[in-house]
Amino acid sequence: MLVLAERDLTGLISPLETIAAVEAALRAQASGALAAPQRLHLDWDDNSLLTMPAAAAGGVGVKVVSVVPGNKDRHLPVTSGVMILNDRNTGAPLALLNAAALTAQRTGAVGALGAKYLSPAQTASVGIIGCGVQGAWQAIYTCAVRPIEEVFAYARSQAAFDRFAATVGRHAPGVRITACGSVRALLDRTDLVIAATTSTEPVLPDEPALLQNKHFISVGSFRPAMQELPDSIYRLAGSLAVDSEHARHEAGDVINALRRNILSDGNVFSIAECVTGERDIDVARTTVYKTVGSAIYDLFVAFELYAAARRRGLGREVTL
Template identity: 30%
Template sequence: MQIVSEKAVKAAVSRADAFTAVESVFAAMATGQAWNFPVVREAIGHADALYGFKSGFDRDHMALGVKSGGYWPGNAARGLTNHQSTVLLFDPDTGQPRALVGGNYLTAVRTAAASAVSIQHLARPDAKTLGIVGAGHQAPFQLRAAVEQRPIERVVAWNRSPERLESLREAAQAMGLPFEAVDRDTLCEQADVIITITSCFEPLLTREQIRPGTHIACMGTDTAGKQEIDPAILASAEVFTDDPTQAATIGECQHAVAQGHIHRDAIRPVGGVIGEPGSFRRSAEAITVFDGTGVGLQDLAVARVALERAVEAGTAVRIDL
């Protein structure tokens, strides 16, 4: 079995690698060549932590495995990232473990890749202003991946604690983009693409705030009860997701489905648009929403790339288990 450390993973997987891997696995999911297993995600009753497992099998790339991890809100005070994850890959022919792969960087880069895939396939081609709601560890990853998909000219952002926006400012400036901290009304007035990346349990954006033509990538809701936007937004939008079942049960769509704003059948897999580009023709006035629930297949896709690259570079460590 191979061990791929966080350091080796960072050196092995670029944003472009993650984008290609995630886009490919979304397309495989839409054709039935890859599927996720039911998610386990629970509060453990200690340290206010959420812990769980995401797993699946990608027949196209022969990736089988599980990501284990969750969210520890007190980790920042310890100098650690709040999200902690590890990926275990298995040989689909024998069931033997192939690799143990550090999952913290991979979680951030694959989550950013998922929203970037949605922007590439669903946002207006002329989108120029990016809005970000949230300023946690994953927010700069989201910014860097998003601006590579459209001719973004400026970034606006909001967070409950404005002082935490400094990392986003630095990321924007490093890419040569003007950055401004704004309130939520101003963000929605100006942004062509909005990414929400929070751990909230209440809507932060209302239907009245969203302009026609906006694309929203909701990337923070992955647990029952979490919520980032008003369900009325979903009722008036073209809704896409990574996994429709997860979206309706633990994703942003859970509230809209439960309240009768939308039917489960209205939630479309983004992989279908990737595989059949003509299946979605965006109008200039349409509001599009991507419900990024986070699927195990994303983790397996990027972990597979990390393993292959690390073995080639000699940075993976082989052990006998």
């Protein structure tokens, strides 16, 4: 079995290759060529343990991840865990991957679908609210699908912004990175906004005049009690793209919009419809996309990483 640590996985494949793997997963899902049951949440205090199995033609696997928001104050990763890949025919374990590195890149790719399909092709800037690890990867992957010249960021501290700027700068050289003193200042300077926080309340003001004809991506909220984006965004958009049907039951952004009759079930659609060409989006008006992740993305991206590691002789072989 091949063990792949964070140092092996970071930068192993390009953002465009990762995005292509995510799109391949969505096409396979649309054709019914894979299986991915709803992930299991085990919650304690403010923390969660998630297990996410999936099977496709190329193999099977399961990701086991802990999410501990309080780790920020301990100077530890908020998200940690492992991804296990198994041979489809024999069931034998093929690889053990660092889940934090996999998740960061995979989630960056899934979020980038919102920029690719729900924003104008000429979009030259993006605003990031929440400058943790995931905020940085959202910026990096957005730069891969849009001609981004400037990244605007709203962080809780100067230290968080500095870490964010350093990470984005390494992976997207030449892009200007600018700190904003408030979310209002960020909204004034860009039309593409990505929220990557663990907030239980909207991180943007619920004011239609500030939100009209902009494009919003929420990647942070993953529990029913969490809502990153204000209700006005859903009213303005009139529809909502999601990366997974699980979002209807897991994310407060989707649950609340449906419960409050801001949106109907028919107004919530899968981003797969954009990937397969079944749906065209009017990007001249307000758009919104909610991602909660799915085991299918982990599986497809993990196998791409595994194949690339084998080609390059990376990782460490172990016998169980």
